[in-house]
Amino acid sequence: MKKIVAIFLVVSFVAGSALASCSVITGSFEESAKEVTLISYDAFTPAEGIFDDFTAATGATVRVVTAGDTGSMVSKAILTSGNPEGDVMFGIDNTFLSRAQSGNVLLDYTPVDESDVCLNYDKAWFESRGITPPQTFEDLALPTYKGLLTAPDPVNSAPGFAFLVASIEHFGEGKWQNYWKQLKANGVRIASDWTAAYTIDFSGSSGKGKYPIVVSYGSSPAAEVLFSATPLTTAPTGVVTATCFKATEYVGVLRGSKNEELAQKLVDYLLAQKFQESMPTSLFVYPINTDAVLPDVFVKHAVRPTTSSTPSVEKIEKNRDQWIDTWRNIFL
Incomplete structure (x- = not known):
């Protein structure tokens, strides 16, 4: 399809x-x-x-x-x-x-x-293997989800940076760094931008890549339904609402x-x-x-979470360079 x-x-x-x-x-x-x-x-x-x-x-x-x-x-x-x-x-x-x-x-x-930047997942991929899709940030670091996530590079990608900031808000200063080290050890793929992550790497999109979890948007399931080659009554992709950034x-x-x-x-x-x-x-x-x-x-x-991470623009600007430099050092 x-x-x-x-x-x-x-x-x-x-x-x-x-x-x-x-x-x-x-x-x-x-x-x-x-x-x-x-x-x-x-x-x-x-x-x-x-x-x-x-x-x-x-x-x-x-x-x-x-x-x-x-x-x-x-x-x-x-x-x-x-x-x-x-x-x-x-x-x-x-x-x-x-x-x-x-x-x-x-x-x-x-x-x-x-919009809401959130993790998306390929429903069919998980259903065919009898695996429960991730529900939280923490799940992504578990062995069950090793090598399954693709995320845009946060240096230049707005959704990539949004996901990084959402994880910082969730884990807090001094703790988020270890989380990204765990993601790296668990095989996260860092794509050049959202287009590469979603349309090439993601198994639930046109690229039919090998990664069934991707950083995208809460509205992405609506796009899948709208542009499906055959009529759909339910979206083929899901959203992990606990990971969203407004x-x-x-x-x-x-x-x-x-x-x-x-x-x-x-x-x-x-x-x-x-x-x-x-x-x-x-x-x-x-x-x-x-x-x-x-x-x-x-x-x-389209999925709109009841709560999303929304740090102030002042906080983002104050910490951006430090966050990016730290992230880069982890992935060097």
Whole structure:
């Protein structure tokens, strides 16, 4: 059965169609005042034709440029702060927010969506072997789950770093280091980013890899159902709700944008109901706009834990470098 591979087939079509309706002009900003450039992470896959209303209202096309994973995107934006490569940035999350703020990247930072980074598991893999899926962080260090987990590198991957922070919040300072040493000894695979972890390593996705546990999102089961080659009534993947981290993504006008007024109009459009309602089935995140209605597939199959780890952005920024350096030393 084809699973998440369908996402990439659909995404390729969607992205191609969406960008077909967006500007592909290669001239400078000065040469094309009616083009606004939206920078986001690689997994930004807006719904087909979603910017048509914006173009009709403003006469401006939207050019989408992707800039790697969240960490890479923010790092590039800091380097070009005040002289940006675009007009609007979408997708700085709360694990990188303070870094972007200290780098003076955006004029303002407005929440645009929410999600939960959680462990996912392949139901069929565990059922076929008569093994109970993990239920806690601690379970991952047990011999039963040796060599079963793949996680994105926390250095540049937002979900990878979110999972690291969630484990730190769970075990506490002075104890989380030993936990990651145990995970290393238990054969955790560190993938380059979320895409590699989920679509290549994970056995429950299109890549049909050898790892039945992956760091992903509480909404991933809904994606599996939506893009399944055959209709499904239940999701083929599960979520370990005790391991979740609440992520909030932000949007804003890039400082130094040459199209600041138009850029702000695009930000307003991204926060309005139509775009917000498109996000659950295109970006698989929860809208921040309370008027937005969730689609049935999201209501039925996305998992939203009652509690998630939510450390302050100040705590994250204060400890980020120390946490990353310590993690790197463990995995050297």
